[in-house]
Amino acid sequence: MLKITQLLVDLYGCEADLDDEGFLLDALERASEAVGSTIMRRITQRFSPVGVSVILILAETHLSVHTWPEHGYAAVDVFICGEEKDPNVAWGVIREALKPESFETKEITRTIGESRK
Amino acid sequence: MLKITQLLVDLYGCEADLDDEGFLLDALERASEAVGSTIMRRITQRFSPVGVSVILILAETHLSVHTWPEHGYAAVDVFICGEEKDPNVAWGVIREALKPESFETKEITRTIGESRK
Numbered sequence: 001m002l003k004i005t006q007l008l009v010d011l012y013g014c015e016a017d018l019d020d021e022g023f024l025l026d027a028l029e030r031a032s033e034a035v036g037s038t039i040m041r042r043i044t045q046r047f048s049p050v051g052v053s054v055i056l057i058l059a060e061t062h063l064s065v066h067t068w069p070e071h072g073y074a075a076v077d078v079f080i081c082g083e084e085k086d087p088n089v090a091w092g093v094i095r096e097a098l099k100p101e102s103f104e105t106k107e108i109t110r111t112i113g114e115s116r117k
Numbered sequence: 118m119l120k121i122t123q124l125l126v127d128l129y130g131c132e133a134d135l136d137d138e139g140f141l142l143d144a145l146e147r148a149s150e151a152v153g154s155t156i157m158r159r160i161t162q163r164f165s166p167v168g169v170s171v172i173l174i175l176a177e178t179h180l181s182v183h184t185w186p187e188h189g190y191a192a193v194d195v196f197i198c199g200e201e202k203d204p205n206v207a208w209g210v211i212r213e214a215l216k217p218e219s220f221e222t223k224e225i226t227r228t229i230g231e232s233r234k
Contacts, residue, residue, distance in 0.1 A: 008123065
């Protein structure tokens with residue numbers, strides 16, 4: 001059994017361009033690198049007229065961002081399974097990139113592994 | 118501003134074949150359909166020797182499952198933005214498919230939208 005912390009962050013009033021998928025992908029890749037995780041897949045999806053979803057599938061689960069540029073809002077999930085991987089390191093890189101005016105972080109502890117019968 | 122509920126569920130002792138990506142994709146598609154959301158992208162990723170990640174990017178954010186078949190364990194995230202979309206409907210379909218012996222659900226409220234300054 002492995003206890004991990006998943007971070008769910010709501011970012012408000014972002015200064016960064018939330019409609020730029022290349023920029024968002026780069027931010028997530030740098031976040032993944034900072035925490036020492038392995039990227040398996042990179043997925044970007046544009047919405048009309050604006051909005052982007054970027055998801056990295058990691059060897060250690062996933063990193064995702066969904067943006068609503070018209071509201072300056074982004075939803076970030078940092079779900080990294082690995083005993084020595086600190087999700088706050090990844091979140092720090094994303095925060096630096098997206099430059100939110102304010103944000104709300106929720107830390108959730110999950111227990112990964114065998115049945116707990 | 119929109120308040121939504123995100124579900125994070127840890128499933129233990131699953132009876133279903135957690136190494137079958139076609140089955141997992143089908144379960145997530147049926148969950149998405151049951152809640153009335155729109156699938157934009159389907160991503161499946163196999164791990165060696167076992168394990169699968171499946172993510173659906175929805176018009177309303179995402180549905181994901183990551184499995185550890187060797188432990189009978191799966192991690193499900195139901196993140197669906199939409200005022201009349203009940204994430205418990207999607208979770209019900211996934212629960213029915215994966216047949217966990219036990220599970221632990223965490224409900225997180227997120228506020229999507231404008232800056233809350």
